[in-house]
Amino acid sequence: MFFFLPQKYSFHLLVTHVSELTEKLVVGTIPLNRLIFGLCFLTISLVYSCGNSSTAASSSGNTQPLAENLLPTAEIIVGANRTDLYLPLLKGKKIGLVANQTSVIFRENDQKTSEKVSHAHLVDSLLALNIDLLKVFAPEHGFRGTADAGEKVSDGVDKRSGLPVISLYGANRKPEKSQLEGLEAVVFDIQDVGVRFYTYIATLQLVMEACAESGIPIIVLDRPNPNGHYIDGPTMETEYKGFLGMTSIPLVYGMTIGEYANMINDEGWLEGGLTAELTVIPLENYTHQAMYSLPLKPSPNLPNDLAINLYPSLGLFEGTNINAGRGTDHQFQQYGAPFLDPELFTFKYTPKSNPGAKSPKHLGEKCYGERLVGVGRLYEVSLEWLLKAYQNCADKDRFFNTSGFSKHAGTAKLQMQIEAGYTEEQIKDTWKADLESFKRIREKYLLYP
Template identity: 30%
Template sequence: MRASLSVLALGLAGIIALGVAPLSASPPDDTPGHGPPDGVPGPPGDAPGDLELGIEVLLDEELDRLEGQDVGIITNPTGVTRDLDHIVDELVAAEDEGDFEVTALYAPEHGIRGGAEAGDHVDSYIDERTGLEVHSLYGDTQRPTEEMLEDVDTLVFDIQDVGTRFYTYIWTMYYAMDAAGEYGKDFLVLDRPNPLGDETAGPVLDPDLSSFVGLREIPLQHGMTVGELAQLFDGEFIDYDVDVGVVEMNGYDPDNFDEYWDHLEWVLPSPNMPTQDTAFVYPGMGLMESVNYSEGRGTTKPFEFTGAPWLEDVEATELADELDSRDLQGVTFRPQFLTPSFSWYEDEMVGGVQVHVTDPHAFESVRTGIHMLDALFDLHDETVWREQDPDFWGTCDGPDDTCWIDQLSGDREVRWQLDDGVDPDEIVDGWQDDLVEFEDTAEAYRRY
């Protein structure tokens, strides 16, 4: 059943791929910043096995960037070298050599050790191993306060992103950069690969839909590394004069995005991002959170599986066949039955489909997600936006309200068009001019 409804209030929590529940945060000032960075892009990529991460380049070649500084670190379990040595341990051990001191740690969603579930409040505490205070950036505030930064000269950011706008770590970085500018702190990003490469897809965010699952006007699949994004945020969006530096990777080529984790260990960026395959599907399949289906949380295939209790063997097979008939590139679909151990439909047998990416370079996650939503509405009258199902959260009463699909997609027109039965490929084609404009802007900030 297609229904025209809307609004999940901006303050109401959501569950993004990380499974995020946006906490209250007011959108930042729209005043443009102060232009692109000086300098030239980094060297072209070599073989994927030759990649040096930003943290490794800092330790081996650029430790003098921190000389004489009190250093705060924003990180989580992904802040590791290729040998899985963590940035906190590495920088504490390098204090004498580099003539700096680590004075504070900062925890994003899921916590600095990564154990908190999606949307869970993260507390501040004292880290027993180092004796350092860990300030929560996913608790009472998402933006560092002046008090949180009083013992810091430079903030260092080292977290693995997954290339999707509604994954909250990039917005933790944004708010930290903004606070660094206000309170006169330097900001240093240690760069890491984008597991989706440099291709962009999906709507560019409508600023009226700004929330912690999308603060600024970038595409759903943004196609940039965190270092490149930091420079873009500084140049295009943040009004304060932020001293932003990026420690670039050596040997990185975004065209090889699907090969780097043949040589790197995949450290879970969040509890429901267990593999790079999850990251491949996430921009599009994360949109399944907007309807009354399981998006696979609580199973071994989060975001690779979509289903509901009313899909039995015949219905699951029909859905897989329908999606396979749509000539979507680099992907195939298979009927699957799983029982989520938590989240939606906990302990119920759920039928649906598993998304199998057969060619990551040809696969278009966002297009696939739009086709999936269209097929669910076409085939099953039970399908509604989550706000329409009394077992789910929120209210959304009219076309100009804000539903969770609006915040995830970044554009209310996606919901309106799906409600009206517009062909999914026509929906996707409607974003292309905005993507070209974004890519023209982003070009000045690309380093690889």
């Protein structure tokens, strides 16, 4: 069974940690020896009206305007900020941390900076709070989040803290027993985006499994899911199990990473029927319908709210020979290829090598496609652009990378349906039974309305 810490306070605790590093590191954290009661944060319900969109989904009421420049720390308090709940679990223990560039503690504007939100990295904050942090484990894209998708990342040393950084996207993707040796607890804190083939949840599952095997407690600091407001897409079939999908869940599963950790544990998804000693540090003031704008890029090619919202739909292009905006400044906000019909696809661009996409598809080639503007907040996976691209492709034999597409979709059926001329409605009808089954399981693990 998972262990869930209840919310103990109706007030969000704000603190000042008195040290040389106060301003840089831990303003907004909660040291054990000094607490100052501060602002009381109320749950805010946001109501959005439907807006215009160029997508087919908008006409059926499945989009709403995508809000910009939201302040996540103003209403939603992330697990990392709730130090009163997890510092007592770390004090006096040797700690490992699974983290990347999104593993931060937020603070409010103290009027000494013009920035709306500032933050301190969890590594720096824990060290400043005298937590015995021994090592960091880094997922795909590395500790600083700059490596390309699929690029192997080597072990190293964090120059700022001097801590060893062990890559979980290099020689091994699951922590080895020797790498966990000497640790008394592991903290997991990574911002996810709620899509099955986004590999941070695979890392979570393998870390939980390794901790269970070694008898080490794991503490997951929960963060909002920007795509947590719906469940949709094909459910992964077991023969396609891999790092793009460790369990048979839908493409978009509508859970925070903490909720999903509980599901992994209690559904018996760890190898050998193991159960991890799991603690989830919950969010405050979060609902699954909340509009949450990520203040930091979760990976190099998800630069903004629009890209993150479109990622479940345009991410399916990753298993084709269509470029989904990598090598441009509009990643997952446009798509194109040299072999799409230029009469229909009048938008043109040429992918170039850039940070996070050193060798994008069709590097240096003129691509014909579509830039998606005015797209509202999606409430379902849209197949509109995938079907449009395939149906208007001059060379259909070049469209699919069959192995890659099946791994991303989690099934071979979707490609066969597209090639057979199924409509979006016909395809989605085949998802319904699996989605309903998953929703019943999901309901048991929801921590938030």
